[in-house]
Amino acid sequence: MTLAITNSSIFECETGNYHTFCPISCVSWLYQKIEDSFFLVIGTKTCGYFLQNAMGVMIFAEPRYAMAELEEGDISAQLNDYEELKRLCLQIKKDRKPGVIFWIGTCTTEIIKMDLEGIGPQLEADIQIPIIVARANGLDYAFTQGEDTVLAAMAHRCPNTIQCSKQSKYNTKRLIIFGSLPETVVKQLNHELQQQNIHVTGWLPCSRYSELPVIQSGDYVIGVNPFLSRTATTLMRRRKAKLISAPFPIGPDGTKAWIYKICNVFNITPKGLEQREKTIWNNLEQYLQLIQGKSVFFMGDNLLEISLARFLIRCGMIVYEIGIPYMDKRYQSAEIQLLTDTCKKMKVNMPKIVEKPDNYNQLDRIRDLQPDLVITGMAHANPLEARGINTKWSVEFTFAQIHGFTNAQDILELITKPLRRNTSIHNGDNIYIKS
Amino acid sequence: MKLAYWMYAGPAHIGTLRIASSFNNVHAIMHAPLGDDYFNVMRSMLERDRHFTPVTASIVDRHVLARGSQEKVINNIIKKDKEEKPDLVVLTPTCTSSILQEDLQNFVQRASIETTSDVILADVNHYRVNELQASDRTLAQIVAFYINKINNKQKSDLKKTVKPSVNIIGMLSLGFHHQHDLVDLKRMFNDLDIEINQVIPDNASIQDLYNLPKAWFNCIPYREAGLSTAQLLADKFNMPYVDIAPMGLSNIKTFVCRIQSILAMLGCHRNYEKYVELQTKYMSQAAWFSRSIDCQNLTDKTAIVFGDATHAAAMTKILVREMGVHVLWSGTYCINDRQWFTSEVENLCSKVLITDDHNIVGDMIANSEPNAIFGTQMERHIGKRLNIPCGVISSPVHIQNFPLSYKPFLGYEGTNQIADLIYNSFTLGMEDHLLDLFGGHDTIDAVTNTLSSDNLVTWSPEALQELTKIPGFVRGKVKRNTEKFAIAQGYHVISLEVMYEAKENVKT
Numbered sequence: 039m040t041l042a043i044t045n046s047s048i049f050e051c052e053t054g055n056y057h058t059f060c061p062i063s064c065v066s067w068l069y070q071k072i073e074d075s076f077f078l079v080i081g082t083k084t085c086g087y088f089l090q091n092a093m094g095v096m097i098f099a100e101p102r103y104a105m106a107e108l109e110e111g112d113i114s115a116q117l118n119d120y121e122e123l124k125r126l127c128l129q130i131k132k133d134r135k136p137g138v139i140f141w142i143g144t145c146t147t148e149i150i151k152m153d154l155e156g157i158g159p160q161l162e163a164d165i166q167i168p169i170i171v172a173r174a175n176g177l178d179y180a181f182t183q184g185e186d187t188v189l190a191a192m193a194h195r196c197p198n199t200i201q202c203s204k205q206s207k208y209n210t211k212r213l214i215i216f217g218s219l220p221e222t223v224v225k226q227l228n229h230e231l232q233q234q235n236i237h238v239t240g241w242l243p244c245s246r247y248s249e250l251p252v253i254q255s256g257d258y259v260i261g262v263n264p265f266l267s268r269t270a271t272t273l274m275r276r277r278k279a280k281l282i283s284a285p286f287p288i289g290p291d292g293t294k295a296w297i298y299k300i301c302n303v304f305n306i307t308p309k310g311l312e313q314r315e316k317t318i319w320n321n322l323e324q325y326l327q328l329i330q331g332k333s334v335f336f337m338g339d340n341l342l343e344i345s346l347a348r349f350l351i352r353c354g355m356i357v358y359e360i361g362i363p364y365m366d367k368r369y370q371s372a373e374i375q376l377l378t379d380t381c382k383k384m385k386v387n388m389p390k391i392v393e394k395p396d397n398y399n400q401l402d403r404i405r406d407l408q409p410d411l412v413i414t415g416m417a418h419a420n421p422l423e424a425r426g427i428n429t430k431w432s433v434e435f436t437f438a439q440i441h442g443f444t445n446a447q448d449i450l451e452l453i454t455k456p457l458r459r460n461t462s463i464h465n466g467d468n469i470y471i472k473s
Numbered sequence: 474m475k476l477a478y479w480m481y482a483g484p485a486h487i488g489t490l491r492i493a494s495s496f497n498n499v500h501a502i503m504h505a506p507l508g509d510d511y512f513n514v515m516r517s518m519l520e521r522d523r524h525f526t527p528v529t530a531s532i533v534d535r536h537v538l539a540r541g542s543q544e545k546v547i548n549n550i551i552k553k554d555k556e557e558k559p560d561l562v563v564l565t566p567t568c569t570s571s572i573l574q575e576d577l578q579n580f581v582q583r584a585s586i587e588t589t590s591d592v593i594l595a596d597v598n599h600y601r602v603n604e605l606q607a608s609d610r611t612l613a614q615i616v617a618f619y620i621n622k623i624n625n626k627q628k629s630d631l632k633k634t635v636k637p638s639v640n641i642i643g644m645l646s647l648g649f650h651h652q653h654d655l656v657d658l659k660r661m662f663n664d665l666d667i668e669i670n671q672v673i674p675d676n677a678s679i680q681d682l683y684n685l686p687k688a689w690f691n692c693i694p695y696r697e698a699g700l701s702t703a704q705l706l707a708d709k710f711n712m713p714y715v716d717i718a719p720m721g722l723s724n725i726k727t728f729v730c731r732i733q734s735i736l737a738m739l740g741c742h743r744n745y746e747k748y749v750e751l752q753t754k755y756m757s758q759a760a761w762f763s764r765s766i767d768c769q770n771l772t773d774k775t776a777i778v779f780g781d782a783t784h785a786a787a788m789t790k791i792l793v794r795e796m797g798v799h800v801l802w803s804g805t806y807c808i809n810d811r812q813w814f815t816s817e818v819e820n821l822c823s824k825v826l827i828t829d830d831h832n833i834v835g836d837m838i839a840n841s842e843p844n845a846i847f848g849t850q851m852e853r854h855i856g857k858r859l860n861i862p863c864g865v866i867s868s869p870v871h872i873q874n875f876p877l878s879y880k881p882f883l884g885y886e887g888t889n890q891i892a893d894l895i896y897n898s899f900t901l902g903m904e905d906h907l908l909d910l911f912g913g914h915d916t917i918d919a920v921t922n923t924l925s926s927d928n929l930v931t932w933s934p935e936a937l938q939e940l941t942k943i944p945g946f947v948r949g950k951v952k953r954n955t956e957k958f959a960i961a962q963g964y965h966v967i968s969l970e971v972m973y974e975a976k977e978n979v980k981t
Contacts, residue, residue: 054532055549060508082568082599083484086477088511094871107475110600113572122474129476145506145569149538176506176569177534398529398556417513417526424523 049365054394057417058339058363059092059433060085061174061184062142066093067437068188069102071218074137074246076130077103080123080154081144102134108146115150120157127165136167138247140188143173168247170195180363182265182340182436185218189269192243193277196253211304212239214251214279216269217262219441221245226442227262227287234301234308242269253277260300262287262441265341267369283369285376288342289349290318290446295376318443322353325450328457330354332410335403338362338395339415339432344370346413346435348377349449351384358407361395411456428456479831479851481806481869486567487512488607489595490528492615492698493563495646495674499615500527500559500590502549504542504570504577507532516646519875529553533569542575550584550592560679561615562592568599591679593618605697605781606809608645612674613701619682620709631686637741638668640688640706643699644675649784649868650882651675657884658694661719664752665732665745673702686710690735694718694883695783696810713738719883720787721891722753722760722795752885759888762896763796774899775799777841779826779834779848780867782807784882786817788847788866788891793821796895801841802826804834831855842950845898850874860949864898930959933968940972951976 062085065077079085086105093101106126111117127139143154154171162169172191174184193216215227215238228238240251253259255278261270264286273279284299285292294315301308319326334350336343338361347357367374381388392400397418404412404427412422412429419429434452439445486503490512493501503509513526531542531549550562564581577594585592596614597607623631641658644651655675662669670688671681691706691714693699703714713735719728729745736743753760762768776798778789782805789803803818804826805811811827819825826837835855838846846856846863850870856863865874866882881887932940943951958975959967967975 054507054534055529056507057510057513058508060506060511062508080474083480083603084486084509084568084599086480087483087487088508090479091511091515101478103478105475105477107477109475112474113600117474126474126476145533146572149569149572176508177538180507401525415514417510417517420517420521421523421525 048388049367049391049393051393052396052399054396056338056361056363056395056397056400057415059181059415060088060176061179061181061187062089062144063092063181064174064184064188065089065103065140065142066101068140068185068218068243071220071245072138072243072247074248075102075140076134076136076138077140077142078106078126078130079103079142079144080106080108080147080152081142082108082146085144085146102136104130113146113150119152120161123157124161124164127161127167127169131165131167138168138170140191141169141171142184142188143171143175145175145177148173148175148177168195180339180341182263182342183268183364185263186266186268189216189218189242189266190272192250193253193269193272195247196242196250196277198252198254198277212254212257213237213300213304214240214242214253214257214259214273215262216242216259216273217266218243219262220439223439223441223445226444230293230297230442231300233310234297234306236300236304236306253279256280258282258300258303260284260296261369262296263342264345264370264373265364267366270369283372285348285373286345287441288345289352289449290315290322290443291352291380292345292349292373292376293441293443293446295372299372314443318446322446322450325447325454326353328454329450331356332457333358333407334411334413334453335400335407335409336360336362337397337400337412337414337418337432338392340436342432342435342440343413344373344377344391346449347389348373348380349446350453351377351386351389352380353450354384356386357389358409359400359403360389360391361400362391362393365391365393411453428460430456481829481831481849481851483604483869484568485597485599485602485604485607486565486595488602488604488609488698489563489565489597489611491604491645491647492608492611492674493561493565493595494527495644495676496561496615497676497678498527498557498559499561499563499679500529500553500557501563501565502546502553503528503530503565503567504546504575505530505533505565505567506569507534509567509569519647519870519872521875522646527557527559533573538573542580546575546577546580547584550580551587554584554588554590559590562588562590563611563615564592564594566595566597566599571599591618605807608698609701612643612698613705616673616682616685616702617705619679620685620705623683623686627683633689634668634670634687636668637666637736637739637743638670638688640670640685640691641672642691642693642702643695643697644672645698646675647868648695648698649781649870649874650880653879653881654694654883654887656879657881657886658692658719660886661725661884662692664748665729666743667732667736686712688712689739689741690714690732695781696813697781697783697807718783718787720784720887721791722757722888723790724787725749725885725888726753757885757888759795759892762892768796768896771796771798771895771899773799774845775801775841775843776845776847777801777838777843778803778822778866779805779846779852781805782810782814784867786814789818789821791888791891792847792895796892798895801843802837804828804837842953844946845895847895847898860945862898862946864894866894930956930964931966933966935969936967936972939969 062079069077141154158169158171170191172188174187257279259273259279260282270281274281282303285295287293287296333356335358343360343362347360413432414429422429438448440449490501493499510530513528516522516526531546581592581594595611644655691703693703693716706712715731717728719725726749729749733745778785785805789800792798792800800822802824803822805814806829815825831851838855846852846861847866849867853863880890955975959971964971
């Protein structure tokens, strides 16, 4: 652990006036991931309006999510929370027959101090459906951290004894990976580890609630995403699991480091890993030519920023600033170390990491720096484009498949899209707003 | 608590933000938790705005919960005042801040001591009004704020314009085709030889509000935003207003007549009869179109209408009176305007539906099986599931409904646009006949999905094959009718024979 880095002046913290998605947006990908789930967001019209608009067409496909919309009587406690939630959950049980109901607490339930964690177990016994409570609210968290709160709550529900002991033929050490990824990416990462003779015991979450992995004291756990620090903490403290601290499997460099670290812990000498990484880099050659020497600015909104910046620096880009909503220096320590090493290797300065950024100040800096690419939210993309600055929507990185060796190309596909678009269309300068 | 999947009108603060961001150089500061500034995304994406949306948040976080906002809101207002130099800052409460019950009015007063801009607190209750009501109130509030600033001396200077003039009130950002409607309204007033005094709030400056009383009268094209402002101006300055949406030929005629009588009342006698006649005959193709032979096929076609009060009422009128379409029922989600809406459409259709629950709307559509739907994006998706075509006539909408090309719903060009929309929503004319004659042109196996997907009966392969030959737009209906018939008769398998039998027995 290099304390020198954590203490260095590369970390800054601004006002926290930045644009990001509300963490309840995690229901949009988690309900698809956990097939027998139902997500009930207990909040107001504001929450509902956000989900309705942010989820776009998904909303029309009868999603397994709904709002428990609080009315004036709920706020002023004229109505009984328990009875109200029971009524709604019974209706959900009747209409949808879910295997588990998630209650997503919001800002409003926080402020009126609705005791969801207290009511949950009571109602669970009453209606015979597991109820998991996650407080994914905008008072405490940003965007992808919503998933973190849900997975941390789920970690408590993982069974702790193996019913039919199916001993692994590969190794005696058990490995559970946490982080929600599309099923194809799960298969890809399982396969990568299989190549190293490592058998993945289970994933948190998995596609059905009833198949949650067993987690015993002493099991190894590793994260796939940089925003899962609460889940990691819960697994360590409450489930007594051992956390493997590694960079995240984003980009071929990250993926190699991730697998390498697991092999290390399992006392396995990795086979053909270097070669595998090299092949992937070779395949990326045409993209690399496009972006080498180009500069990029992360405004920060989804916590993937450090890993993406590290990968892009390795690709030969210059990163001016890494904005990030929240920086867990312990959980991300290995990733920060890899970022530092990458900067040294590529002979570039370590970029400034700005926690809780101020978008107004950032726009000022963007105006001065004129980066080749700004990775930003949708609120700023069109206005920046109109000022002649290339942008890429940051949310796309949350929904695209970006993990493992196989998907490195997808990241660069996204990154180069605005640059490729610019070479194919020629607009006069007059479409831009001069500022 | 209410179980809700979808809502027609957004939360109150969206209405306030739509007003504030429509004005020129007005900045809104939301007292809201992280992530509530989703409005900026919608404006930047749907309207493809080239400018940064003038909305920022004064973030409510854990610390604010513990200690109160203290100086935070005030500092944010002052900071924005220095950075952007707006004329007006609108402090916007959200659902979160309204239960914190902080004294926001106090923050506003304290901040305004140090700012060069004016500061007001939007006066909307989150749990009692929706987006549309809030936009109406906020607009009236801002207008009232500046009208009250006019002192007596200025009042005596406020003379009416020499020529007849009008204020157009209620053109908003994120409004359904508002930008296109505005162009056509301007053209119409130009034709009527009436000057446009002010258009608010779209692109208007705060200073322009002082000039509002100079107009002879006010025009409120949409009931949802502007009525309160018109009422306010009527009370304060005795200004008459026209609250008719000039959508469809008969509405336009009433609209112009009303203007004519208002002008007469104010001592300017004009006769617009000739104008209306010429426009109806030549500028608008809609009147001729509904007489043309192709439109004969519209006779006895059925439709349903659902949307905001303005658009749904006008559309119902157009379909029934101008196109001869049979409207089975018409409805709105503007529950607060139920009386007006009911009185507008009750003589045009047999049933009026007032609800903001999309499930009720969906069930009603499934039961009435119209040939076409005219509604919001939600009804479009209901239509997709039921295989019924849908024309979108009202918010809520998405990016498709912010077209680049000129597509007004108001005015004479609007009538052309609507006629196209209606015509294209039905499969008509020769196509209709030929499809019937030759058993459809799609022979893909995919059979219509229905809402009633209970598996009480199964289809034999031959019958299923036959079903695919039925034209797409009636296939769903035939399938459902046949299934109903089979269940009633106690058949478990629908064979070709059962299908024929059903056809012979079921009246469509």
